[in-house]
Amino acid sequence: MAETNLIAESGKQDIVISREFDAPQDLVFKACTDPGLVSQWWGPKGVTTTVEKMDTRPGGMWRAVQRDAEGNEYAFHGVYHEVTPGRIVDTFEYDAMPGHVLLETETLEDLGGGRTKLTDHLIFQSVEDRDGMLQAGSQEEMIEPLERLAGLLQSLKQAASAR
Template sequence: MAETSLTAEPGKQDVVISREFDAPRDLVFRACTDPELVSQWWGPESVTTTVEKMDARPGGTWRVVQRDAGGSDYAFHGVYHEATPERIVDTFEYEAMPGHVLLETQTLEDLGGGRTRLTDHLIFQSVEDRDGMLQAGSQEEMIEPLERLAGLLQSLKQAAPAR
């Protein structure tokens, strides 16, 4: 089983998360940009994720709301700068902390043989912003969705008609 790696070097304002998937790049791209699919894997399993808007094109916007078992909502939004099967670049802002925007670049590398490496590079405005997010228990919350994405990709592959 592929493992997800998370790298956060002390004193730097970025985080890099990487995982290989047993799925072709076009399918991984679709799972990262199709609102119906994103709602199935984005965020921890303990919340319900609703994609309110996802216009994956340069200048398009996105908004996702998560609801926990207690009924509390957590909303996030951003703007796409690039959205191709090779690379997705967008901003990410947690609405409860306005003004703390990060830049996210997801690189989708075709490894051949129907495998894809997704590398998610998050650049925060400051080391403090990055460390605050990591200390809030978000490391697991950043890794778990990619594990859920792997399961979704397997389901999509199994449901797809043979070519």
């Protein structure tokens, strides 16, 4: 089983999360840019995610709302800066904390043999913002979505091979 790695060095304003998937780059890219697929894996356990907007063009906006079992809502939004099969660059902002914007760069590296490495580099405006994100959501909550993405990719591959 592939392992998800999270690096958050003390005193730095970034987080790097990476994972290898047993899926081709184009399928991983689709799972990261198709609102119907993103809603199936993005977010921590115990929440449902609704992608309200996802215009995956440079300058296009995205917005997603997560709801927990108690009915609490957590909304996030951002703007895409670059969208290619190998790289997605966007901003990320939690609606409840306006002005605390981070820059996210997802790199999708084709490893050959139908495998892809996704590296998610999050750059915060300050070390304090980065540490706040780590405290608000445990590192486990940041890793769980990629575990669900791996399961979704396997399901998509099986469905495609059954056709």
